[in-house]
Amino acid sequence: MKIFRYEDVKALEVDGAPGVTIRWVINEKTGAPNFAMRVFEVRPGAATPYHRHWYEQEMFILEGTGLAVGADGEEPLEPGKVLFVLPYDWHQIKNTGSTTMRFICVIPLRPPQEEKGGETRC
């Protein structure tokens, strides 16, 4: 069993998303065989790109307030909200509040049948 604080993992800038960082808190390097847990931080006024990709995302909002933007419109986000993004769903997370938004996002480590996806995994 490995136990540590999420802040012990370095926060990396996300390409194409100023004001957004990612910490890969559990991934292949930790020994994970199937899926990775990441912690994102989004500064007030910042947002992830409006994008989609081959993999699903299982997300949980920890702190802050904002909006989830999808093909069907916008939904408010606050701590305790769960988001399930299906493969190829369009999505974006916007911080519309005055404090840092922080959320967990879990994704598979590899495509089904090793199919290759070309996108950045954010």
Next chain:
Amino acid sequence: MKIFRYEDVKALEVDGAPGVTIRWVINEKTGAPNFAMRVFEVRPGAATPYHRHWYEQEMFILEGTGLAVGADGEEPLEPGKVLFVLPYDWHQIKNTGSTTMRFICVIPLRPPQEEKGGETRC
């Protein structure tokens, strides 16, 4: 994209673990193809069983304080702690505080190569 509050999913008692509940916030019924997100709540003084199983767990402590018990001893838990439980690692979560402990726990939906595991998935 599906968005809802974690409390919208029914909390179920966990067999053999009085004072512990589980919410399967994302699973096959939500449309998840690979892994499930659950939210556990542990009452003060309660604990999960000391147990192990074929699948890994990726966990994040949301609220409360307690201990993670493993083969190498105990480690304190508080919000922001990340736990990675490898397949077949012994583990237990104890709430030693005075408030409900709440954590996220993500697990694979099926064994590698459809091997069957017989344990309760908690």
